[in-house]
Amino acid sequence: MTSAPGDRQIAVVAFAQTVHRRSSEELSEVEMLMPVLHEVLDRTGLKTADIDFTCSGSSDYLAGRAFSFTLALDGVGAWPPISESHVEMDGAWALYEAWTKLLTGDADTALVYSYGKSSPGSVRDVLTRQLDPYYVAPLWPDSVALAALQAQALIDAGDTDEPALAAVASRNREAASANPHTQLKGPVAQGDYLVRPLRTGDCPPIGDGAAAVILAAGDRARDLCAHPAWIRGIDHRVEAHGLGVRDLTDSPSTRLAAERAGAFERPVDTAELHAPFTAQEVVLRKALRLGDGVVVNPSGGALAANPIMAAGLIRIGEAAARIHRGESGRALAHATSGPCLQQNLVAVLEGEPR
Amino acid sequence: MSKEPVAVVGIGQTKHVAARRDVSIAGLVREAARRALDDAELTWADIDAVVIGKAPDFFEGVMMPELYLADALGAVGKPMLRVHTAGSVGGSTALVAANLVAARVHGTVLTLAFEKQSESNAMWGLSLPIPFQQPLLAGAGGFFAPHIRAYMRRSGAPETVGALVAYKDRRNALKNPYAHLHEHDITLDKVMSSPMLWDPIRYSETCPSSDGACAMILTDRAGAARAPRPPAWMLGGAMRSEPTLFAGKDFVSPQAGQDCAADVYRQAGITDPRREIDGAEIYVPFSWYEPMWLENLGFAGEGEGWKLTEAGVTELDGDLPVNMSGGVLSTNPIGASGMIRFAEAALQVRGQAGEHQVDGARRVLGHAYGGGSQFFSMWLVGAEPPDS
Numbered sequence: 001m002t003s004a005p006g007d008r009q010i011a012v013v014a015f016a017q018t019v020h021r022r023s024s025e026e027l028s029e030v031e032m033l034m035p036v037l038h039e040v041l042d043r044t045g046l047k048t049a050d051i052d053f054t055c056s057g058s059s060d061y062l063a064g065r066a067f068s069f070t071l072a073l074d075g076v077g078a079w080p081p082i083s084e085s086h087v088e089m090d091g092a093w094a095l096y097e098a099w100t101k102l103l104t105g106d107a108d109t110a111l112v113y114s115y116g117k118s119s120p121g122s123v124r125d126v127l128t129r130q131l132d133p134y135y136v137a138p139l140w141p142d143s144v145a146l147a148a149l150q151a152q153a154l155i156d157a158g159d160t161d162e163p164a165l166a167a168v169a170s171r172n173r174e175a176a177s178a179n180p181h182t183q184l185k186g187p188v189a190q191g192d193y194l195v196r197p198l199r200t201g202d203c204p205p206i207g208d209g210a211a212a213v214i215l216a217a218g219d220r221a222r223d224l225c226a227h228p229a230w231i232r233g234i235d236h237r238v239e240a241h242g243l244g245v246r247d248l249t250d251s252p253s254t255r256l257a258a259e260r261a262g263a264f265e266r267p268v269d270t271a272e273l274h275a276p277f278t279a280q281e282v283v284l285r286k287a288l289r290l291g292d293g294v295v296v297n298p299s300g301g302a303l304a305a306n307p308i309m310a311a312g313l314i315r316i317g318e319a320a321a322r323i324h325r326g327e328s329g330r331a332l333a334h335a336t337s338g339p340c341l342q343q344n345l346v347a348v349l350e351g352e353p354r
Numbered sequence: 355m356s357k358e359p360v361a362v363v364g365i366g367q368t369k370h371v372a373a374r375r376d377v378s379i380a381g382l383v384r385e386a387a388r389r390a391l392d393d394a395e396l397t398w399a400d401i402d403a404v405v406i407g408k409a410p411d412f413f414e415g416v417m418m419p420e421l422y423l424a425d426a427l428g429a430v431g432k433p434m435l436r437v438h439t440a441g442s443v444g445g446s447t448a449l450v451a452a453n454l455v456a457a458r459v460h461g462t463v464l465t466l467a468f469e470k471q472s473e474s475n476a477m478w479g480l481s482l483p484i485p486f487q488q489p490l491l492a493g494a495g496g497f498f499a500p501h502i503r504a505y506m507r508r509s510g511a512p513e514t515v516g517a518l519v520a521y522k523d524r525r526n527a528l529k530n531p532y533a534h535l536h537e538h539d540i541t542l543d544k545v546m547s548s549p550m551l552w553d554p555i556r557y558s559e560t561c562p563s564s565d566g567a568c569a570m571i572l573t574d575r576a577g578a579a580r581a582p583r584p585p586a587w588m589l590g591g592a593m594r595s596e597p598t599l600f601a602g603k604d605f606v607s608p609q610a611g612q613d614c615a616a617d618v619y620r621q622a623g624i625t626d627p628r629r630e631i632d633g634a635e636i637y638v639p640f641s642w643y644e645p646m647w648l649e650n651l652g653f654a655g656e657g658e659g660w661k662l663t664e665a666g667v668t669e670l671d672g673d674l675p676v677n678m679s680g681g682v683l684s685t686n687p688i689g690a691s692g693m694i695r696f697a698e699a700a701l702q703v704r705g706q707a708g709e710h711q712v713d714g715a716r717r718v719l720g721h722a723y724g725g726g727s728q729f730f731s732m733w734l735v736g737a738e739p740p741d742s
Contacts, residue, residue: 059418
């Protein structure tokens with residue numbers, strides 16, 4: 001899809017997120033989410049009853065219980081009953097579902113939220129349960145080990161080296177200093193090897209967090225926001241699951257999604273990339289053809305805060321917020337899921353000329 | 355901008371059984387998808403996007419299994435969405451896929467839902483640790499039995515109604531080659547003398563645990579014009595949710611269910627569902643939910659649903675057949691059960707339902723619900739395209 005069909009244009013009109021933290025054991029997921037829901041609604045003056053469609057993203061495996069999203073719905077206040085759906089994915093894909101719902105004309109406003117608490121368990125172990133359950137998952141290869149395979153492949157291909165990766169880490173965390181929501185900020189030591197060639201500094205912090213976005217169509221968006229961030233295009237693609245059949249130094253799914261979202265039609269000035277590991281930023285920059293003039297991850301990115309299931313939606317929210325504040329005219333937001341960038345989503349957001 | 359009409363041009367199911375030990379999860383879903391493609395006479399290359407749904411990941415012990423299933427479903431290089439709305443997920447998944455077509459984002463979409471309960475232990479998968487759930491709830495039947503008793507008290511329904519539903523659905527299942535339970539020696543007496551599990555729910559009034567998958571090919575007007583067999587047209591579709599527990603919640607007839615049905619009827623121009631709809635595939639995991647949902651869906655007035663059941667109106671040859679396929683009571687791969695309702699409704703209006711076909715079915719409702727009677731998804735499909 002290169003752009004929204006017909007004349008119906010959809011915009012991100014508000015964004016809110018938690019302060020992401022290593023642990024929030026004193027809070028339930030719902031308690032963590034509630035302030036974010038209130039904040040995003042307050043920004044538009046909307047009440048739950050004014051929202052035409054609600055969609056969320058989360059994962060039962062992080063919560064450690066089945067149907068974990070049902071409790072979050074109670075927090076939304078679904079009474080009188082609401083039109084609502086849920087994806088067992090990062091909230092960026094919940095936003096995609098809401099975007100299509102608004103395109104049909106059945107809704108003019110949508111609330112999108114997502115959340116994840118990694119602190120209750122070992123997230124490296126939990127993520128192994130995403131893998132092929134018969135041949136791979138029984139070996140328990142963890143998420144850092146898989147990312148390390150990807151990083152080593154890039155180094156072997158001559159696409160990067162360890163000092164370059166350290167520079168990626170340093171730049172992201174320096175940018176995060178200006179972002180009150182991030183977990184790791186400022187100078188962070190590269191540290192020891194966690195899994196060669198990745199050092200602790202190349203890896204994301206483990207943390208808990210939530211985010212929410214409000215979408216609106218056409219004039220409704222202009223009513224709710226002085227400077228709406230219009231979604232000019234959004235697309236997502238998945239690749240094969242087996243790492244052995246993929247070129248880990250490239251991300252064809254990101255490139256295709258970007259092409260379908262219209263990212264290459266005109267240059268962007270900002271890119272928010274969901275790259276939890278430093279080496280993945282190298283892969284994404286190449287796939288997205290980002291030049292040196294593009295500001296990458298002014299928020300600090302996933303290396304500064306990586307609440308699983310919300311980190312992708314946060315990239316869209318951060319890109320939109322730059323447009324709301326007049327700091328960007330055309331921004332790209334990216335979200336990823338699965339081992340070694342298996343599934344990728346790209347959205348292109350634009351402000352109106354001022 | 356008006357929406358693009360959505361047509362169902364391909365339907366595929368697996369033979370639902372207690373345990374498909376001969377296939378992996380990937381093999382199971384691919385079997386259903388392959389059958390849907392064959393029905394539509396399409397290939398993997400004709401599919402623009404895949405929308406997949408299932409109930410909790412704990413049922414198979416695989417986190418976000420769509421990642422692993424991308425290859426098996428021909429999704430590599432394509433968009434793939436994973437929906438999860440508890441028991442209503444099969445219906446919600448179809449509606450998310452339908453929206454992709456209606457919004458003209460994609461022309462032809464494969465949608466699929468599955469559950470392979472034999473991979474793991476569903477009772478364990480639903481046994482939530484304290485403090486998330488009070489202990490001693492004793493499974494889904496323990497949750498729903500009090501609401502059934504509330505219905506019996508409110509409506510004055512005789513105790514035999516539940517058994518009549520189960521007897522009907524199990525006989526209907528005998529006509530459906532894909533149904534899990536084929537009880538050739540079923541009698542009303544056998545149902546009524548089966549062990550009591552959660553009073554008033556007897557063993558034969560409960561659904562089985564199944565392995566199975568269901569797939570549909572949804573497409574736009576141009577795709578429907580190329581279809582080799584009659585398409586089913588979506589005339590209306592909606593989802594509604596309400597909180598799990600709150601003071602004033604009506605578990606017998608939840609407001610979300612009523613609102614969802616009203617939205618579907620409004621979209622389809624239905625003013626008298628009892629007269630204008632020719633059959634319904636309703637999510638009935640415990641037999642008493644047939645009369646309860648007949649009222650919730652507007653097919654009968656409050657307290658009157660059981661009278662339709664008792665009078666035989668909901669029999670396969672009745673005036674308003676319900677669960678012609680045998681329903682959830684005969685086949686329950688949880689995540690797929692909602693999509694099976696939607697797909698069976700489509701089979702009926704396409705005239706492709708075989709031995710359990712309702713003669714002249716033109717408009718049929720597919721219904722799913724989940725959670726603590728809090729998530730609802732429904733669609734109404736017709737043999738004719740929508741007006742406009």
